[in-house]
Amino acid sequence: MRLVEQAVAKDDPDPKALACYGLLLRADPSEQDATDQMWLRFVDGRPVSPVTIDYLDWCGRKLQAAGKEALLLIWDNAPWHVSHQVRAWIRDHNRQVKQGGDGVRIIACYLPIKSPWLNAIEATWVHGKRRVVEADRLLTIQELADRVSDAYDCPHEPHLVMPKKVA
Numbered sequence: 001m002r003l004v005e006q007a008v009a010k011d012d013p014d015p016k017a018l019a020c021y022g023l024l025l026r027a028d029p030s031e032q033d034a035t036d037q038m039w040l041r042f043v044d045g046r047p048v049s050p051v052t053i054d055y056l057d058w059c060g061r062k063l064q065a066a067g068k069e070a071l072l073l074i075w076d077n078a079p080w081h082v083s084h085q086v087r088a089w090i091r092d093h094n095r096q097v098k099q100g101g102d103g104v105r106i107i108a109c110y111l112p113i114k115s116p117w118l119n120a121i122e123a124t125w126v127h128g129k130r131r132v133v134e135a136d137r138l139l140t141i142q143e144l145a146d147r148v149s150d151a152y153d154c155p156h157e158p159h160l161v162m163p164k165k166v167a
Contacts, residue, residue, distance in 0.1 A: 023059055024037075057093075060104040090106050
């Protein structure tokens with residue numbers, strides 16, 4: 001397939017880009033017929049620290065409901081991953097989980113700079129991009145989000161929203 005850069009109309013109300021958080025959950029090899037899962041949340045706006053915290057909280061609640069105790073999070077060095085605000089939230093969250101005995105601890109492992117191939121989700125992203133691409137026209141944000149959700153066989157969850165005022 002040959003892709004051609006396409007221009008967006010100046011009066012197009014759709015955002016120019018769509019941010020997406022993704023968590024690749026590896027299947028437990030001891031469970032027969034278990035498969036990897038992808039948990040996606042799109043963002044209305046930019047992926048800033050408060051939105052990252054909302055995503056981590058959502059993942060933690062889902063993992064707790066599934067009976068998990070910890071999340072080993074392998075992350076690149078995006079500013080919204082390594083910010084003081086996100087690191088402080090993870091530290092406080094883990095302290096609360098330890099004290100209360102309720103919740104999912106988050107262990108964040110940061111990859112070396114410019115080493116995305118060390119993160120298993122990167123190859124998954126590449127294959128997903130190939131499945132959703134449209135050569136003939138631009139996709140609307142809704143079409144793109146639906147295609148990405150379908151490509152990863154996951155529900156199209158409500159979008160996370162960037163706060164009105166980011167500190």
